[in-house]
Amino acid sequence: MSGKEIVLSGGNALAHASHDVAEYVTTIVDGQLFGIPVLQVQDVLGPQRVTRIPLAPKEVAGALNLRGRIVTAIDVRTRLGLVKRQGDHRAMSIVVEHGGELYSLIVDEVGEVLSLPADRLEANPPTLDSGWRSVSLGIHRLEGRLLVVVDVARLLDFTRAEAA
Amino acid sequence: MDDLLREFLTETSESVALLDVELVRLEREPNDPGLLSSIFRLVHTIKGTCGFLGLPRLESVAHAGENVLGKFRDGELVVTPPAVTLILQSLDRIKSILSVLEETGSEPAGNDADLIERLHRAEHGDFGESGAPAAASAVLEEIAAAVTHAVEHEEAEVAHPLPATQAAAAVPAAPPQVQDGAPAKESAVASQSIRVGVDLLENLMTTVSELVLTRNQLLQILRQQKETEFTGPLQRLNQVVSELQEGVMKTRMQPIGNAWGKLPRIVRDLAHELNKKIELEMRGAETELDRQVLELIKDPLTHMVRNSADHGIEKPSERVNSGKHETGRIVLNAYHQGGHIIVEIADDGKGLPIDKIKAKVIKNGLATEAELAQLTDTQIQQYIFRAGFSTAEAVTSVSGRGVGMDVVKTNIEKIGGTIELKSVYGQGSTFTIKIPLTLAIVSALIVESAGERYAIPQLSxxxxVRASERAAEGENRIERIKGAAVLRLRDRLLPLVSLQEILQLEPTAAEDSERFIVVAQVGNYAFGIIVDRVFDTEEIVVKPVAPLLRHISMFSGNTILGDGSVIMILDPNGIAQATGEMIASERNAMAKQEEQATGLDETTALLVFRAGGVGPKAVPLSLVSRLEEFDLKDIEMARGQHVIQYRGKLMPLIRFDNSKPLATTGHCPALVFADRERAMGLLVDEIVDIVDEQVEIQLQSDQQGVIGSAVVAGKATDMIDAGFWLTQAFRDWFGSVDRYVDQTGHSNSSTGRRILLVDDSPFFRNLLTPMLQVAGYHVTTVESALAALELVERGERFDVIVSDIEMPGMSGFEFAEKIKSDARVSSTPVVALSSHASPADLDRGRAAGFDDYVAKLDRDALLAALSETLAEHRSAA
Known part of the structure; x- marks a missing residue:
């Protein structure tokens, strides 16, 4: 279980050494591009059998078995206040590690790994939705689209979001 | 922190723990040279290592302590309680320095001059603290020490030229092989074991758990295949994994003695503080259990031992006064039983004082006096497990803060354990704790509700039970009381909760389809969980739920099943709590008590005897006027009947068992029943006992003279029908009117009156009917007030109504009001029959319309009340 299992489409093995470059696993949720710091990513999964957990917060989609470890699945759409996925779209998951526990972030699509210069990260625009602002570390301007860098720790902390 | 220091910390904390125990032992056995040397060696090692690692504070304290211990060992100082206290204090200082060292990696700032100064003084025989509280004893010790010192001094001087033999010479009692042998033994043990970090073991356990799960998965796949070449190897794998699992489980096992290590010290300090003499005995310290469980029971155990020492054991003077040895004993005993460990904590102290508990319960509003009056002593004692309860009169520094046994109970129940209490006032208390061996791998029942599967730990x-909402006759049916589901389960009503409802799941199964009820037990509270389906049981590895989900009290963990799916493990405690268990269980308990109370009001004193047949017989003691033992020589015959001259009259004697001829010599016990001027004796074989019991006739009898059978003092006992035996004597003796058998006989002017007897208890109906019949009344009996009103409605009229008060459905009070407000029968006198005949009851009875109020079982009073009431009404009419 390590980053190596991800298909590194960007071929950024060399860039890894540089401190000026941050690597992100890109993902699309409801048309928006997000980036998750690659060092926190453990795995990328296809559609999984998820066990529902009654009484859990609405963002928790359930639990799944990842090679003998129990992983809590988080529905990123619900977490970001987006509409539910329509139809039988086959969702993908990005497994991240936080505080010794594994979480599977259910997203629409998983894209390539991007290496981006760290100093090009821009602050969240003040007009950004406050819910999103709280889980975003900043924005990268890519060619033709914007990438929201996800703060995994904040994304997994719903208590704050619910209180707000 | 470097490895060397870590090693030192582990080793030293072990030594210190050992020292605690050894020093307490030393206090009791001050002359054990082996013990002294071992203590000395431990302190010496600590000192040596500290010096090596450059820990000056630790070194200086240990050094000063070692000097004092050295004097003990060499016999230059006498081991006394103040001396041991001082050493223990040094030990505490060492511990506190160690704990800082562990956290920060360096010794805390500060100095120990005061302690070292005292240790130095102690070295010269002065154990007094500054402002010595035990001045007198200190002086005595000083003298003793001085004497010893003087004596030893000579010896030491003699031995001086040969320092190597000094120790042996100074302690002549010490066999040299003890000193030589002990280290050799230790190192032998040491080479057999290695020190492994707990983390490593935990990781190993997790890995094995995962292996177990994978194995389960493989086996599941195997079951679906018919014949494959994998069968053999997989079975072998299965076996090996099981062995591995067992082995790893064993590495987590620790002797329960590890949780007891601190107790001797605690008890010793307590005893000193409270001026008590207490001996702590620990049995079965080698009994092993999972370290996770061990950690969880450590605090409850410590708390209970403290309680025993503080509240249980009396002061020496009290103990001597009550005829006990002045030293109190606390016994800890641990042993295996099935998949559980039983730990008993027993003391021979004063036991739980029922009166004080009662007072406290009432004061704290946990129950009313009336409720308590119906409870047995054992039931009352259980109140100590209730929140906010503490019996200690004064809050001591030790315990008595009211956060006591309820917390202990909760903690033990949390790990699937139970706690029981037995206590006899004046003799001591015993707590018995039953806990599972391990929590990591449990057997669980897999159930399904609303299409999802859940695991319920088999332990609870x-x-x-199979049941449904609309079951046919004879099947289990889920019934509802204002929406609350219940199930009649044998002798009780079981509250039910639906898993689908409490987990807020979308219902999938049809309303009336068949369900299963998992009857679960949490502490004393039993309840049923309604599920849709039940699968088999599986061994599951409990894994904690993600932190995001910890707040959901319904789940105790989650796991992966053999088929690879994740499943949530239900927590019966959480479910019970979510369904208002605390209130419900109390209500339940109360309902039970009420049931018992209304079942037969209260206990009845019964005379138990033997006569004919094997089983014991019993009769209400209140019906018996006297117990006699007649000399068989004195028994005469008259009109074919045994008689005896008794108090100047001839009294008929009836033999309970007529099968054999009456012996002519010896003595025969008899129950004398007196009925106004008449008396008769019932000859029996043996009078056994008088017991207080709640009488419930369980089996009716068609045997003449026997009402039925009840359980008395734990044995099936025939309740005899006193009325029948009375008529046996009356009919034969008076010979004229057969009032018992022929109920239409009007033998004298005052009889022939019609009585309606209302009592829900068959026992009393059976007891009173013959008695009233004997007195000449026509008796009609009904078992409820409603049935009585029905008779009245049908036009039945009576001269007098006798009614019980406590009855299910309509009470006697309501019944009397109904009668008195019905113009047709309002003139009929109503006599109340009750076991509660307090002035308040009388007033209430009169207010309700009762003409008289008679205590149950007081037959003379009842008959008198009846004739008086009737006479009044006749003259009034």
Whole structure:
């Protein structure tokens, strides 16, 4: 279980050494591009059998078995206040590690790994939705689209979001 | 922190723990040279290592302590309680320095001059603290020490030229092989074991758990295949994994003695503080259990031992006064039983004072006096497990803060354990704790509700019942009381909760389809969980739920099943709590008590005897006027009947068992029943006992003279029909009117009156009917007030109504009001029959319309009340 299992489409093995470059696993949720710091990513999964957990917060989609470890699945759409996925779209998951526990972030699509210069990260625009602002570390301007860098720790902390 | 220091910390904390125990032992056995040397060696090692690692504070304290211990060992100082206290204090200082060292990696700032100064003084025989509280004893010790010192001094001087033999010479009692042998033994043990970090073991356990799960998965796949070449190797794998699992489980096992290590010190300090003499005995310290469980029971155990020492054991003077040895004993005993460990904590102290508990319960509003009056002593004692309860009169520094046994109970129940209490006032208390060996791998029942599967730990499952909302006759039916589901389960009403409802799941199964009820038990509270389906049981590895989900009290963890799916493990405690268990269980308990109370009001004193047949017989003691033992020589015959001259009259004697001829010599016990001027004796074989019991006739009898059978003092006992035996004597003796058998006989002017007897208890109906019949009344009996009103409605009229008060459905009070407000029968006198005949009851009875109020079982009073009431009404009419 390590980053190596991800298909590194960007071929950024060399860039890894540089401190000026941050690597992100890109993902699309409801048309928006997000980036998750690659060092926190453990795995990328296809559609999984998820066990529902009654009484859990609405963002928790359930639990799944990842090679003998129990992983809590988080529905990123619900977490970001987006509409539910329509139809039988086959969702993908990005497994991240936080505080010794594994979480599977259910997203629409998983894209390539991007290496981006760290100093090009821009602050969240003040007009950004406050819910999103709280889980975003900043924005990268890519060619033709914007990438929201996800703060995994904040994304997994719903208590704050619910209180707000 | 470097490895060397870590090693030192582990080793030293072990030594210190050992020292605690050894020093307490030393206090009791001050002259054990082996013990002294071992203590000395431990302190010496600590000192040596500290010096090596450059820990000056630790070194200086240990050094000063070692000097004092050295004098003990060499016999230059006498081991006394103040001396041991001082050493223990040094030990505490060492511990506190160690704990800082562990956290920060360096010694805390500060100095120990005061302690070292005292240790130095102690070296010269002065154990007094500054402002010595035990001045007198200190002086005595000083003298003793001085004497010893003087004596030893000579010896030491003699031995001086040969320092190597000094120790042996100074302690002549010490066999040299003890000193030589002990280290050799230790190192032998040391080479057999290695020190492994707990983390490593935990990781190993997790890995094995995962292996177990994978194995389960493989086996599941195997079951679906018919014949494959994998069968053999997989079975072998299965076996090996099981062995591995067992082995790893064993590495987590620790002797329960590890949780007891601190107790001797605690008890010793307590005893000193409270001026008590207490001996702590620990049995079965080698009994092993999972370290996770061990950690969880450590605090409850410590708390209970403290309680025993503080509240249980009396002061020496009290103990001597009550004829006990002045030293109190606390015994800890641990042993295996099935998959559980039983730990008993027993003391021979004063036991739980019922009166004080009662007072406290009432004061704290946990129950009313009336409720308590119906409870047995054992039931009252259980109140100590209730929140906010503490019996200690004064809050001591030790315990008595009211956060006591309820917390202990909760903690033990949390790990699937139970706690029981037995206590006899004046003799001591015993707590018995039953806990599972391990929490990591448990057997669980897999159930389904609303299409999802859940695991319920087998430990809390009592049984499974199949039921449905619309069941046919004879099947289990889920019934509802204002929406609350219940199930009649044998002798009780079981509250039910629906898993689908409490987990807020979308219902999938049809309303009236068949369900299963998992009967679960949490502490004393039993309840049923309604599920849709039940699968088999599986060994599951409990894994904690993600932190995001910890707040959901319904789940105790989650796991992966053999088929690879994740499943949530239900927590019966959480479910019970979510369904208002605390209130419900109390209500339940109360309902039970009420049931008992209304079942037969209260206990009845019964005379138990033997006569004919094997089983014991019993009769209410209140019906018996005297117990006699007649000399068989004195028994005469008259009109074919045994008689005896008794108090100047001839009294008929009836033999309970007529099968054999009456012996002519010896003595025969008899129960004398007196009925106004008449008396008769019932000859029996043996009078056994008088017991107080709640009488419930369980089996009716068609045997003449026997009402039925009840359980008395734990044995099936025939309740005899006193009325029948009375008529046996009356009919034969008076010979004229057969008032018992022929109920239409009007033998004298005052009889022939019609009585309606209302009592829900068959026992009393059976007891009173013959008695009233004997007195000449026509008796009609009904078992409820409603039935009585029905008779009245049908036009039945009576001269007098006798009614019980406590009855299910309509009470006697309501019944009397109904009668008195019905113009047709309002003139009929109503006599109340009750076991509660307090002035308040009388007033209430009169207010309700009762003409008289008679205590149950007081037959003379009842007959008198009846004739008086009737006479009044006749003259009034």
């Amino acid at each position: 499952v009592v049984e499974l």
